[in-house]
Amino acid sequence: MTPLPRALHRELAAVLGDGWRVDPNERLAYAYDNSRRQALPDAVALPVERGQVVALVRACRAHRVPVIARGRGTNTTGAAVPVAGGVVVSFERMNRILAIRPGDRCAVVEPGVLNGELQAALEPHGLFWPPDPTSAGYSTVGGNLACNAGGPRAVKYGASRDNVLALGAVAGTGEPIRCGTATTKGATGYDLQRLLVGSEGTLALIVEATLRLTPLPPARRALRALYRDVAAAARAVARLMAQPVTPSMLEFMDATAVRLAREVGGADLPPEAGALLMIEADGDAQTLPHAVEALMRAAAGEGLVAIDDAADEAARERLWAARKALSPALRTLAPGKINEDVVVPVSRIPELVDGVQALAREFALPIVCFGHAGNGNLHVNLLFDPADAGQGARAEAALARVFALALALGGTLSGEHGIGLAKRAFLPQAIDPPTLALMRAVKAAFDPDGILNPGKLLPD
Structure with a gap:
């Protein structure tokens, strides 16, 4: 029997029907992401429309139960792992392309649409959506937006945040909200849709996205x-x-x-x-x-x-x-891999690469660099054997030094992977206390009871 409150279990079973899962074997499939971290949720919800998401968040708020949004689990920082238990909301059934409007250069989609499927649907119209992460074939638009995914094309066309016009979402209060407008210009209030992009499900659950499209180059x-x-x-x-x-x-x-x-x-x-x-x-x-x-x-x-x-x-x-x-080929060098995507100003890339090579020598570990150099966004891969405690300790120590190096060069902790669990402890090194306090105040406004993806992004 689920450890959730009985009243909540009955209410959400009625709202979601066969989209409410409490069997341990079914929950296990939603317990991990590509970070290889794992924690079993108390239940899994598979909504098919936004009304169900509204009802779910309101019910969970009433019982102070955590809610964790999930796309296809391709995130590498643990952002989709339900470390505090609660309900994982998988958007795999909300996967419709609602409209493609070539004249407005926009598309309206649900969060569970796969990036690759969207690109295939846009191609006959001579259009594309610029974000193209390595996982495009099996990552969702909602997940791309949650982490501000980029990819190789971001150097010219921008990342997810630069290619979204409007969002429909459900805040931690259970209230449906609408941010932005389906126009390429707008000066009406705060730019909340860009705030939600990259927030890793800690402020609201995205249920609809109006995306800015670009003509395919000839x-x-x-x-x-x-x-x-x-x-x-x-x-x-x-x-x-x-x-x-x-x-x-x-x-x-x-x-x-x-x-x-x-x-x-x-x-x-x-x-x-x-x-x-x-x-x-x-x-x-x-x-x-x-x-x-x-x-x-x-x-x-x-x-x-x-x-x-x-x-x-x-x-x-x-x-x-x-x-x-x-990225998968690196597993041929060592069974363990820490993959971080630090960013520095492009002019400081030589110093970043030199510094990483020096760390590889100092810690006697292979460290492989590749990535989106045009944005100054390099993937720094620290390779080690998890069965060797000494190597694991050296990898963690080297990771802290990689972050310190990137920050010293005027950069930041992540370009497209996000913060999640993996980099949360390092956030105070990248963001000053007054700014962190403002971020916590924003979090409290959207999610006053702290039920949305607790334990992620913002440090305690």
């Missing part, structure tokens, strides 16, 4: 620049982002990432490459060659080994497929 070309070492590649990133042409993608790989892309991902890369930049430009057929020339000039410089075009679309797809295979 043409694109990819470049592959190989460098002698990571320092040369990092300096090239700063040059690329200092000139007028903005690449549509700019990805960085260190030497170990290059080797994995070649050996595991199947990319055609020479063994002597010490670092690599994948650079892409998009636009119309007339201006694209000029953009590519400008990017090639910026990529050239001391330490460049070779730079070439991906010969055709198939070659381009193979290169990007190898990049997307990197």
Whole structure:
């Protein structure tokens, strides 16, 4: 029998029907996310419309029971793990594309729509939604919004927060709210929809999103620049982002990432490459060659080994497929992985890479860097054997130093993964006490009883 209050159990069973689950085996499927953390919820709710979400939040508030929103569990920081028990609200059944309006360049969707399914539906209209995380094929729009997901295209088109116009949500009070408007301009009150994006389900549960769409570029070309070492590649990133042409993608790989892309991902890369930049430009057929020339000039410089075009679309797809295979490929180096996505100003990337390499030597652990260099957002992967207590302790100590390094360089703790459980303790290092106090006041306004995703994002 569920440990939830009997009255709450009866009320939500009546509201949700077969969308109310209390069997331990069924609850287990919603106990973890991609952080590999786990905690069993007291129940799972599978709503199909916003009225059920309103009723659920109101009932849980009345009984002071935690409510944890969930997409498909691809988050890497533990943000979807129900550490305080309570009810996990999975939006997998609220997965309808409600409208695609090409003339307004917007789409209206429910939170359970998969990113990849949305892109497929938009393509016949010549449109796309810019956020493209590695998990796009199986992560939800709601989850993307909750963590402000980005991906390679964010360097030119922005992350989730930059591509949402309006949100329908249910606050921790149980009240339905509407934030923003389906227009690209608006100056009417506070910008609450951008506040909710990246809030990790701690302020409200998103039940509908009006998304800002972008026309598909008619043409694109990819470049592959190989460098002698990571320092040369990092300096090239700063040059690329200092000139007028903005690449549509700019990805960085260190030497170990290059080797994995070649050996595991199947990319055609020479063994002597010490670092690599994948650079892409998009636009119309007339201006694209000029953009590519400008990017090639910026990529050239001391330490460049070779730079070439991906010969055709198939070659381009193979290169990007190898990049997307990197994160799971790291498991071939060590069974344990801490994957953090720190951000620094683009001009400070050389110092970040140098500092991370120094930490790898100091702590005697492999640390692999790759990611969205055009935003200064690198994925720093600390690899270790969890069965070795010494390695685990060194990995945790090195992680704290990585965060301290990023902050010292004028950066921050996360670009797209969010805070969740993994970085919560470090938040006071990144945000001053008066600002944290203001954030807590905002949390209290949206969720006065603290039932929404407790224990996440904001430190005690």
